[in-house]
Every structure is written in structure tokens, then in C-alpha cells.
Amino acid sequence: MEMSELRALLTPEGLALLDETRAAGIPDVARAVSRLRAAGHSADLVSAVVGQARLREKAVAKFGPFASRMLFTRAGLEQATRLEVSARHAGRFRSAGLQSVADLGCGIGGDSLGFAGIGLRVHAVDADEVTAAIAAYNLAPFGDAVSVAHGRAEDADLSGVDAAWLDPARRTAGHTETSRVSAADYTPSLDWAFDLAGRLPTGVKLGPAFDRDLIPQDVEAQWIGVDGSTIELVLWSRELARPGVRRAALVVRGAAAHELTAQEDAADEPERELGAFVHEPDGAVIRARLIGDVARSLQAGMVAPGIAYLTGDAALTSPFVSSFRVRETLPADVRGLARALKERGIGRLEIKKRGVDVDPAKLRTSLKLKGDEEATLILTRVGGKHLAILADRV
Known part of the structure; x- marks a missing residue:
């Protein structure tokens, strides 16, 4: 989504048109575009409305009924944390006695929804102007409990927060087609992220295939699977890391969640002949x-x-x-x-x-x-x- 499209959408006319289009359904995108253009709506508004209607449909899998009032970019939705997982992340901050969190690289605000939803104060930051504006829209219902800023994670003022949540950019910039970059090119850098994690209770969200050799020794590494797909690795530092836990596997299936924890990698059992x-x-x-x-x-x-x-x-x-x-x-x-x-x-x-x-x-x-x-x-x-x-x- 371009800024011109977002501006056209963030008007009473644009938001009303989006709700109408979603309610009517858009099985044929070309037909929906033709209908809206024939009604006299601008190209920017039509593009934004049709695109958002399609993204809202896809977003139900991650955000359930909340998707119907949210805005997205294609890349932002693909990279967003599922709401049930972000709620579990938020619970860890609350269990550690923390009251406020800086969401650095907040994307469209998926994790911040979980943080704010359990009463944490949130300062959300994203380096992309359009994405930050969309996050501000998605988090607006929480009022003064959430602030959203356009800026780099490295420049964020952390003096008023108890902890940080960091989702380094692991793909090239953009709102639609993006590609993965190597760990050496994450933004902010891993060195910066791990330095922050040493100074402030921090959760660092990474891809599940992240190189284990790069994981710091003093953090808890938690891999998360949802309904058969391994979706992410989170490195927890300081008060957010559980005593005696350095390896964890959280498995979420439907509404149930189960976790396996250990101090270190487990030794494999020996090979045996095929059994029953x-x-x-x-x-x-x-x-x-x-x-x-x-x-x-x-x-x-x-x-x-x-x-x-x-x-x-x-x-x-x-x-x-x-x-x-x-x-x-x-x-x-x-x-x-x-x-x-x-x-x-x-x-x-x-x-x-x-x-x-x-x-x-x-x-x-x-x-x-x-x-x-x-x-x-x-x-x-x-x-x-x-x-x-x-x-x-x-």
C-alpha cells in the first residue's frame, strides 16, 4: 500500500466503502474494481479498498474477528504474529511483573495488540511510515495506553519502559513482495539486538530456522509451533527468561497449548527396529x-x-x-x-x-x-x- 492509498482510505468515505465491499464479498476482483471505478471513486481509493478487503479475509486466520476492523499491508500480514501467540508472549511480560514494553519493529501492530490487550503500556515503533500509520490505526482503541511512532528501533527512547519486544526485519523492505536476507543484514543488527537484551528484559522474535550457533548463552530459546507449523523462535532475556530453562518447545494445537522445557539439548535415544x-x-x-x-x-x-x-x-x-x-x-x-x-x-x-x-x-x-x-x-x-x-x- 502506498501513502496516497492509505490517505484515501483513512476517511469516513473510504472506511465506509471498505466495510460495504467486505460485507458484499469480492469473489471477482476485476469486477469489484470496475464497479467501484464506475461509481466515481478515485483509483487510489479503489485500489486501497479492494486490497484491504482481500487482506481482511486472509487475516481472519491470524486475528479472528478482530481482522474486520484492522488494516494491513500484504507483507505486514504475512509477518505478523498470530493473536493467540502474541497473547502468550504478553502473558510472559505480565508474569515477570513488567508494566510497559517497547515494541520495536511493531509492523501492523499484531504483538502490540496482545500486550495492550492484557493491560501493558506499549510504545510501538516502526521504520516504515505506512506501516507505522497502519499500526496506529489498529491500536487506536487502546487510547493513551499505546503510543505509535515512525522511526528506527535504534533511535527509540526506552527510558520510560520496563522491557522490549524486538522483531528485527528479516526481509527486504516493502509492502508486497519481499525476500529473505541473511542474519548479517537484519535490521536492527543482531549485535544491537543482543546488546539491548543484555541491558533490558527483551523478547527477540526470529525465524525458526535461525542459526543456533548465533544464540547467546544467557537467554532462553523458545521455538513455537501452531497446528503443525513451526512459526517462530523467541529469545527471552533477563527477567523474561525462566530460571533453569534454556531450551523450550511450545506446541499449540487449536485451543490447547503444551510446552517442553530443558536446561540443554536432549540426548537422542538409540536407533531401534521398526515397531508397532x-x-x-x-x-x-x-x-x-x-x-x-x-x-x-x-x-x-x-x-x-x-x-x-x-x-x-x-x-x-x-x-x-x-x-x-x-x-x-x-x-x-x-x-x-x-x-x-x-x-x-x-x-x-x-x-x-x-x-x-x-x-x-x-x-x-x-x-x-x-x-x-x-x-x-x-x-x-x-x-x-x-x-x-x-x-x-x-
């Missing part, structure tokens, strides 16, 4: 390197060294894994696999893989599935050979 069950650890558990702790709780071992599948005979499961009951092993070659699945009448197949170079979409096409039965196919590598496991979700 296969367990796939959540991505947050894998990133946190706590697979061994989960394996021991399930009386399971590794299917193969370096491959994040567990196996065992105990009829156990856990919030930290997806569990599958093994039916049998099948031929690993496409022709033999297709024949075996046809004989079993399997027409609906979930394909999972680790340690093998297979494109599930292409494989599915090659298998030419037909039948009324369903199953899960787990493809992996054991002892240098491909292994195809037919299983059912527990």
Missing part, C-alpha cells in the same frame, strides 16, 4: 533438539540416526508428536508401491517423508490412487535404503 508405532515430533520439538526427551516418554527410539521419526511398541502418544499405527512395510519403488496400494483399495493417501528426495505431489500423481480406503504413507531411509511404511493416524 511411528511418531513424528512436532517441528518445534525438533528445532529445540528435545526429541530424546519425547522418545523416552513414549518408550521409543530413533527409526534411523539423524532422521526425526521415532518408533516403539508402546501404545502411547503425546501432544508433542503425531502418532501412527504401523500396518506393514511396502515396496519402496513407485511401480511396486502403486501395485500394493491398488491391491489394498487405498484412494486417499497422506504422504509424509524424511531423509528421502521425494516430491509428494509428483509421487501421488504417479501412484494413480483409486479406492475407498485411506492411509498414511511414511517414506524414510534406514541403513542407506528407502523404507515405505503404511500406517494409520492414531
Whole structure:
């Protein structure tokens, strides 16, 4: 979104038109643009209204009913924290006895919504003028409890806050198409971020694949997974880091949340032969390197060294894994696999893989599935050979 479009939108006419357009739905964008232009609305207003209507629809997945009164940029929505996760972040600040937080690199204000929603005072800052203006709009219902400024994180006045939340820019600047940059090019820099975290209780939001070798020794590293997707890594410093916890995996599934914590990486369990069950650890558990702790709780071992599948005979499961009951092993070659699945009448197949170079979409096409039965196919590598496991979700 350009500033001219935002100015056109932030008028009584523009906001009313946005609500009308969203209520009517926009299944055909070209038709919606033509209708609005024919009604005499400016090109900037039409572009802003149609774009925001589409973004609000997408935003429901992250912000639920709150999306209907928010504004977004495409990049800002993609990078925003889900509201249920930001609420959990906010709870950590409150549990630590902190009353105010500087949200540095606030984006469209997703995390600040969580902070302000539980009563924290918030000073939000973003380096992009349009994004800062959108954050100010989204946070306006909180009145004087929230201030929003356009500026660099490095220049923010932190004298009046108890703590900081920092989301360094990990992509190129822009409101639509952006690309990832290396850790050396984050804005603000990691050196600045980690220096701040040493001086002030701070949460630093990073991508889940962040290089573990760059994590400071004196912080708590918490990987977060939501409904099967590993969404972020947060480094917590000082009062925000829990005593005795240096590695954590928070797994959120629907309305339930479960967490695994440890002082250090967990040692893996030894490899064992395929048992009655296969367990796939959540991505947050894998990133946190706590697979061994989960394996021991399930009386399971590794299917193969370096491959994040567990196996065992105990009829156990856990919030930290997806569990599958093994039916049998099948031929690993496409022709033999297709024949075996046809004989079993399997027409609906979930394909999972680790340690093998297979494109599930292409494989599915090659298998030419037909039948009324369903199953899960787990493809992996054991002892240098491909292994195809037919299983059912527990």
C-alpha cells in the first residue's frame, strides 16, 4: 500500500466503502474494481479498498474477528504474529511483573495488540511510515495506553519502559513482495539486538530456522509451533527468561497449548527396529533438539540416526508428536508401491517423508490412487535404503 492509498482510505468515505465491499464479498476482483471505478471513486481509493478487503479475509486466520476492523499491508500480514501467540508472549511480560514494553519493529501492530490487550503500556515503533500509520490505526482503541511512532528501533527512547519486544526485519523492505536476507543484514543488527537484551528484559522474535550457533548463552530459546507449523523462535532475556530453562518447545494445537522445557539439548535415544508405532515430533520439538526427551516418554527410539521419526511398541502418544499405527512395510519403488496400494483399495493417501528426495505431489500423481480406503504413507531411509511404511493416524 502506498501513502496516497492509505490517505484515501483513512476517511469516513473510504472506511465506509471498505466495510460495504467486505460485507458484499469480492469473489471477482476485476469486477469489484470496475464497479467501484464506475461509481466515481478515485483509483487510489479503489485500489486501497479492494486490497484491504482481500487482506481482511486472509487475516481472519491470524486475528479472528478482530481482522474486520484492522488494516494491513500484504507483507505486514504475512509477518505478523498470530493473536493467540502474541497473547502468550504478553502473558510472559505480565508474569515477570513488567508494566510497559517497547515494541520495536511493531509492523501492523499484531504483538502490540496482545500486550495492550492484557493491560501493558506499549510504545510501538516502526521504520516504515505506512506501516507505522497502519499500526496506529489498529491500536487506536487502546487510547493513551499505546503510543505509535515512525522511526528506527535504534533511535527509540526506552527510558520510560520496563522491557522490549524486538522483531528485527528479516526481509527486504516493502509492502508486497519481499525476500529473505541473511542474519548479517537484519535490521536492527543482531549485535544491537543482543546488546539491548543484555541491558533490558527483551523478547527477540526470529525465524525458526535461525542459526543456533548465533544464540547467546544467557537467554532462553523458545521455538513455537501452531497446528503443525513451526512459526517462530523467541529469545527471552533477563527477567523474561525462566530460571533453569534454556531450551523450550511450545506446541499449540487449536485451543490447547503444551510446552517442553530443558536446561540443554536432549540426548537422542538409540536407533531401534521398526515397531508397532511411528511418531513424528512436532517441528518445534525438533528445532529445540528435545526429541530424546519425547522418545523416552513414549518408550521409543530413533527409526534411523539423524532422521526425526521415532518408533516403539508402546501404545502411547503425546501432544508433542503425531502418532501412527504401523500396518506393514511396502515396496519402496513407485511401480511396486502403486501395485500394493491398488491391491489394498487405498484412494486417499497422506504422504509424509524424511531423509528421502521425494516430491509428494509428483509421487501421488504417479501412484494413480483409486479406492475407498485411506492411509498414511511414511517414506524414510534406514541403513542407506528407502523404507515405505503404511500406517494409520492414531
